[in-house]
Amino acid sequence: MDPMRRHPVGLARAADQLWFGPAGVVTRAALRSAAGIITPVWCIGCAEQDEVLCELCAEDLHLLTRAPFAAEQQALALPLLMTCETITVLRVSAAGRYEGLLARAVLAFKDHGAIGLGAALGPGLARALRLAAARAVEGSDPASTGSRPWLLVSPPSSLRSQLTRGFDPVQKLLSHALASGSPPDHDEPRLLPAPGLLRQTRAASLRSLNPAQGRQKTRGARARRRRTVGSLELTPRGHQMLPGAEVLLVDDVLTSGSTLAELYRVLDAAGASIRGAAVFAAAPGPGAESEFPLVRASPEA
Numbered sequence: 207m208d209p210m211r212r213h214p215v216g217l218a219r220a221a222d223q224l225w226f227g228p229a230g231v232v233t234r235a236a237l238r239s240a241a242g243i244i245t246p247v248w249c250i251g252c253a254e255q256d257e258v259l260c261e262l263c264a265e266d267l268h269l270l271t272r273a274p275f276a277a278e279q280q281a282l283a284l285p286l287l288m289t290c291e292t293i294t295v296l297r298v299s300a301a302g303r304y305e306g307l308l309a310r311a312v313l314a315f316k317d318h319g320a321i322g323l324g325a326a327l328g329p330g331l332a333r334a335l336r337l338a339a340a341r342a343v344e345g346s347d348p349a350s351t352g353s354r355p356w357l358l359v360s361p362p363s364s365l366r367s368q369l370t371r372g373f374d375p376v377q378k379l380l381s382h383a384l385a386s387g388s389p390p391d392h393d394e395p396r397l398l399p400a401p402g403l404l405r406q407t408r409a410a411s412l413r414s415l416n417p418a419q420g421r422q423k424t425r426g427a428r429a430r431r432r433r434t435v436g437s438l439e440l441t442p443r444g445h446q447m448l449p450g451a452e453v454l455l456v457d458d459v460l461t462s463g464s465t466l467a468e469l470y471r472v473l474d475a476a477g478a479s480i481r482g483a484a485v486f487a488a489a490p491g492p493g494a495e496s497e498f499p500l501v502r503a504s505p506e507a
């Protein structure tokens with residue numbers, strides 16, 4: 207078995223310690239010079255050469271993700287939750303807006319999986335997860351949080367993504383997030399990564415191999431939704447673990463919400479209780495300039 211899958215948190219923590227610890231200075235310098243010899247590297251923020259993310263841009267990234275916010279108003283395809291009296295939309299908490307430096311960082315991380323970027327993005331997702339959990343238990347009886355951990359479920363990466371990237375970006379980001387966050391307080395739920403509960407249906411996997419169909423972010427919302435519905439199914443492990451489980455959904459980017467809607471549909475049908483969702487970045491909706499209550503912390507590099 208792949209050791210990454212068994213100990214995602216432990217490995218990420220070890221990687222972070224190596225990266226940020228005393229040995230990290232030497233390691234980073236060595237990696238940088240090695241990478242620089244093979245191929246020149248530019249900062250994704252300011253295009254300075256030699257580092258994938260320079261210290262100033264890392265600080266900007268931190269500032270842009272330090273205040274997580276409610277992002278569900280922008281995503282029109284999110285599932286509606288109906289009780290006898292109310293209709294609400296699935297609550298999604300985001301660390302930052304999917305634009306500028308954040309968008310470049312997410313894309314560079316997904317395409318290259320750069321270890322430094324994972325460590326820089328992780329804390330933002332950790333803050334979004336914490337807000338998502340806090341909003342989920344808000345106003346409810348502390349006892350209802352229960353002692354069982356909440357499962358963190360993300361969309362399985364497509365066959366195309368596995369073939370081209372060789373790793374699952376969201377799971378990797380999640381392991382960085384959990385390694386960077388402080389342990390939960392006594393009244394906060396424990397969060398447990400639960401990969402491997404869902405998979406793409408065979409038809410969706412094959413579809414993802416067609417490069418013209420793989421660009422989710424560039425498709426219209428309606429086409430995206432049509433393509434996403436029915437694209438996921440439970441694995442045997444999912445059948446075993448999901449009935450009755452408390453779940454938080456996790457994804458890297460929120461656009462229309464159709465991916466989270468499909469996750470919700472499958473998990474709800476499996477008998478899981480979905481308490482909310484956390485994403486690293488939320489794409490502003492059409493004409494949404496003033497909708498997010500986010501203070502721009504620093505001018506965009």
Ligand SMILES: [Zn+2]
Nearest residue numbers: 249252260263
């Ligand atoms: Zn920079």
